[in-house]
Amino acid sequence: MTTSNINDEIKELNLAYLMLAQQMLSADREVAMLKLGVGEDVADMISKLSPGQILRMxxxxxxxCQFRFDDTLLLNLLSNHDRDNQAARIHATILAAATPVGHIA
Structure with missing residues (x-):
């Protein structure tokens, strides 16, 4: 994969992430903030972005977007296919909710 292809993939991912984040925040702000791992200030900024601003970003x-955790336990819970998937996801959600929210934008 060339650098150009990687940059195109990054741009596509960024666009999809920002559009999804706006949609999630308008549907259920509190849940979206938890799932996105963002605080009030970043949620406000994302919510107010115009289509042109989203495209420029x-x-x-x-x-x-970035991983909001550097916790191997959390990563193992999300990726472990040997355990009960639902229980592992609930446990991971509890751990993620206890993690301080970063200011990701």
Missing amino acids: ATGDMLI
């Missing part, structure tokens, strides 16, 4: 070559 998406066209950068840096990922806008």
Whole structure:
């Protein structure tokens, strides 16, 4: 995969992420903030972005979204296929909810 292809994939992911984030925030703000791992200030900014601003933000070559955890336990819970998937996801959600929210934008 070339650098150009990678940059195109990043742009597509950024656009999809920002559009999904806006949709989630308008549907259920509190749940969206938890799932996105963002605080009030970032949620406000994302909610107020115009389509043009979203396109400009998406066209950068840096990922806008990022993992909000550096916890191997949480990663293992989300990726472990040997355990009961629903119980593992609930446990992961509890751990993620207890993690301080970063200011990701």
